[in-house]
Amino acid sequence: MDTGTHIVMGIALGGLAMADPVVTSSSLTTTAVIAGTIIGSQAPDIDTVLKLRNNAIYIRHHRGITHSIPAVLLWPLLISGVLWLIIPEANWLHLWLWTFLAVFLHVFVDIFNSYGTQALRPFSKKWVALGVINTFDPIIFGIHILGLLLWMFGFNPVPTFLTMYAIIAIYYILRFAVQSAVKNSVRKTIPDTTEIIVAPTIKFFQWRIAASSETHHYVGRAYGRSITIYDKFEREEIPDSPLVEAALKDTNLSAFTSFSPIYRWEITKFEHIHEVRLIDLRYRSNDYYPFVAVVHLNEDLEIINSYTGWIFSEDKLRKKLDFLPH
CATH class of the missing domain: 2.60.40 (Immunoglobulin-like)
Incomplete structure (x- = not known):
């Protein structure tokens, strides 16, 4: 899910924690737990900073190890440990439990996006992506905002958020039903x-x-x-040639192929430059396919430049590659 949704989910979970008598028995524990659920709901996405390095590293590793089984166990220990050092009067066990629930919920809901996560690591590096909920879902976000507003205006947070989660669970079931109907229609069409x-x-x-x-x-x-x-x-298999073999050694192309399950390829020659382009077919937008990986090689099959990521025009792609075809 997007950052905004994870934030409101963390706050809502903090409200639901008011059902725990140990949490409500101490204002310091209450404060620590709400902080833990908010931070825990964000922690797995710390790997977003990888985008500052380059897109290839980001694509290959985002929602990878930080969303894995060991991470789901370690994040709550780290977060609750730091908060307990700051607020030693807080009940550490219940702080850890609610922080763990926030981290687990973050990873769990990300599975339902089309991007998915490597939530089964270290047992499997397979991307788990159920593809029923958009990265930003206005209905899920709106229901959370409504619940938080009701809490702010004095409603009891426990029944409020229990009702909210029940409605969201029904919404998820409806999404699966619609997705199944769409797949059946595709089978009839193709x-x-x-x-x-x-x-x-x-x-x-x-x-x-x-x-x-x-x-x-x-x-x-x-x-x-x-x-x-x-x-x-x-549908054509990408050629088994020295040119393609050299291109696929590039980090941008290898990151793309590790992530994209369905793509087509293009090989173009510009005088002394070979271009190998891979085009993800899942993200068509306004007659254009913006998620690509491109590598340029010289006559000696040495990589000159490359790029992978989201590009919405050829001009911007050429600028990224610092390349003008002749």
Whole structure:
């Protein structure tokens, strides 16, 4: 989920902690627990700072080790330990329990996005992405804001947030039902499909679609059960050649292939420069595919420059690569 949603989730969990008599028995414990739930709800996303280094490292590692099983166990120990040193009068055990719940909830809800997490590490590096909730979901965010406003105006936070979470649980079930209906509609539209990726958007009934058959890739949108296919690409394996082998050694391309489950490729020659481009088919926007990986190599198959990330025009991509084709 986005940062704003994780923040309101942390505050709401702090309100729910008022159900714990040990938490409410001491104002210092209450303060420490609310701080723990807010910080714990944010801690796994500390790896966002990797973007300051480069996109390849960010793509490969974001929501990786910081969202793993060891991290879910270590974050609460670290956060509750620091808070207990600051507020030693607080009950450490209950501080740790509520902080643990905040960290666990952060990682758990991220699984439902299309980006996903490596939540099963160290047992598996597979990305777990159920793809039913958009990174920012206005309904989930709005319900949290309503709950926090009711708390602020004097409503008992325990029944308020218990009701809120019950409504959100029903909402998640509805999202799974809609996603399943969309997948069934895709199968009817493309009977020979072998792979279907249905990704949510900010709108409840609109979904992005990327599907594959043995011979083609398909990209489209779903509006309820109505499927519209925008693009159809012939499915071709990327060539097994020295050029491609050299290109795939680049950190940007290797990060892209580790993350993207469905993409197409293009190889272009500009005088003495070879360009290898990989294009993720999941994120079509206004007739453009903004998530790409590009590498340029010279005649000796040496990498000149490369880039991976979100680019919404060719001009901006060329500027990133500092390259003008002739």
